[in-house]
Amino acid sequence: MNGAQPRVAIVTGANRGLGRATAVALAARDIRVVLTYRGDADEAERVVQEIQDAGGEAIAERLDLGDKSSFDAFRAGVLRRVDERWGRSDVDVLVNNAGVGVFGALESVSVDDFDTVVGTNLRGTFFLIQAFAPHIADGGRIINVSTSLTRHVSAGTSIYSASKSAVESLARSLAVELGPRGIRVNSIAPGPTATDFNGGAMRDDPELRRTLARSTALGRVGEPREIADAIVALASDGLRWVTAERIEVSGGSQL
Numbered sequence: 001m002n003g004a005q006p007r008v009a010i011v012t013g014a015n016r017g018l019g020r021a022t023a024v025a026l027a028a029r030d031i032r033v034v035l036t037y038r039g040d041a042d043e044a045e046r047v048v049q050e051i052q053d054a055g056g057e058a059i060a061e062r063l064d065l066g067d068k069s070s071f072d073a074f075r076a077g078v079l080r081r082v083d084e085r086w087g088r089s090d091v092d093v094l095v096n097n098a099g100v101g102v103f104g105a106l107e108s109v110s111v112d113d114f115d116t117v118v119g120t121n122l123r124g125t126f127f128l129i130q131a132f133a134p135h136i137a138d139g140g141r142i143i144n145v146s147t148s149l150t151r152h153v154s155a156g157t158s159i160y161s162a163s164k165s166a167v168e169s170l171a172r173s174l175a176v177e178l179g180p181r182g183i184r185v186n187s188i189a190p191g192p193t194a195t196d197f198n199g200g201a202m203r204d205d206p207e208l209r210r211t212l213a214r215s216t217a218l219g220r221v222g223e224p225r226e227i228a229d230a231i232v233a234l235a236s237d238g239l240r241w242v243t244a245e246r247i248e249v250s251g252g253s254q255l
């Protein structure tokens, strides 16, 4: 990281859910945040406002991980605004949080479902890292958001789990490739967490929450802030000797 200069992080999919909590938590640690949203600019601006109200600094940029052809313009826009706003020509942290899940039995998964999940979670994440790697400062961090479902699987999770296993694998390979520049690449694997994900089931379905609680050592589903704090820890200097790792943050799910 760059001594006296402001530190800068990009968090994808930060208009809501885990990304939003991560953006807020990083900003509270005096890290300037570029948060991305896909559809709802107003929702993203509310996160920017929340961060500013708490004394932090953030900007929002639109990103669709499914549209690789937009990545050059996205990168140019981010780098221009980061320079104008914070006087930096690069960034320190890239959190690849944005992702989608499609859940269903083998025979129910369509080619469109497959392309959406793999196109967003793997293809989008890979090419975003490719676009930004030259613009991540030496000593920086890349953190991919995976899932506990790469360790304990259940029926109907095949394509989602596979896409996230690939994201973890990517992190390990890129840790080797980017290690000579001091860039740490790791995965955070959340367990069930109360967000809009999967139709908000982990937040809103009492029966599912009870079932998940029974199979979790700490006896409940996670809250977004609990995942965000782990991402902040990985971004911090305290975990500077950690790279190529998968760290599960699930309260001990399905042990």
Ligand SMILES: NC(=O)c1ccc[n+]([C@@H]2O[C@H](COP(=O)([O-])OP(=O)(O)OC[C@H]3O[C@@H](n4cnc5c(N)ncnc54)[C@H](OP(=O)(O)O)[C@@H]3O)[C@@H](O)[C@H]2O)c1
Pocket: 012, 013, 014, 015, 016, 017, 018, 019, 037, 038, 039, 040, 063, 064, 065, 066, 097, 098, 099, 100, 101, 120, 145, 146, 147, 148, 189, 190, 191, 192, 193, 194, 195, 196, 197, 198, 202
């Ligand atoms: N919640 C859980 O239980 C859980 C557990 C393990 C892992 N995860 C992972 O954690 C990450 C965040 O999930 P969440 O729970 O916060 O889910 P969420 O509330 O559904 O938020 C998903 C975020 O990803 C963005 N996104 C989706 N597709 C995108 C695309 N093509 N391009 C750009 N952004 C896109 C969404 O943008 P829009 O608002 O525009 O749709 C939104 O900001 C995901 O990678 C998910 O797989 C979640």
